Amino acid sequence: MDYERLHSYLNDKPGSMVDFPFDQVTLVFKVGGKMFALITLDEQPLRMNLKCDPSKAEALRDCFASIIPGYHMNKRHWNTLILDGSLPDDLILSLVDDSYTLVVKGLTKAVRKSIA
Numbered sequence: 001m002d003y004e005r006l007h008s009y010l011n012d013k014p015g016s017m018v019d020f021p022f023d024q025v026t027l028v029f030k031v032g033g034k035m036f037a038l039i040t041l042d043e044q045p046l047r048m049n050l051k052c053d054p055s056k057a058e059a060l061r062d063c064f065a066s067i068i069p070g071y072h073m074n075k076r077h078w079n080t081l082i083l084d085g086s087l088p089d090d091l092i093l094s095l096v097d098d099s100y101t102l103v104v105k106g107l108t109k110a111v112r113k114s115i116a
Contacts, residue, residue: 001089003039003046009093010037013100015115032111036103037096040071045084047071048092050099052079060095 007027010016015031022028025042028035038049052060054076060067061079066086070078081087081095104112 001083001087001092005089006039006048006083006092006096010096013096015104016100031100031103032107032115034103034107036099038073045082048081048083049073049078050081050095051077051102052095052098053102056098 010029011018013029013031013036016036017030019028019030020026025040027039027041029037029039036051040047049070049072057069057077057079061069064087066082066084068080068082069075071080073080079095081092083092104115107115
């Protein structure tokens with residue numbers, strides 16, 4: 001998946017905000033002030049961290065060599081996807097959706113309502 005398509009897909013999520021809170025190479029996508037995706041821009045291939053249900057996270061790591069425990073994140077709840085072309089685009093987009101949904105579910109009712 002190319003960077004432009006991925007960036008557009010992440011940015012088009014309702015309430016999505018883009019930020020560089022850590023440095024100038026770690027692009028963070030937030031919803032309701034909470035991170036749902038991080039992309040490391042200075043690595044080739046690109047790497048993206050996504051939140052994931054813990055049981056699904058383990059299963060994905062077992063099935064795909066380019067899905068590893070979340071770098072600099074809680075490894076139980078986050079995966080790093082190495083975007084080297086080995087992962088199908090529909091899987092990447094589905095995992096983005098899952099991450100976004102998990103983060104939105106964790107927001108307060110008032111914040112969720114303001115996003116919709």
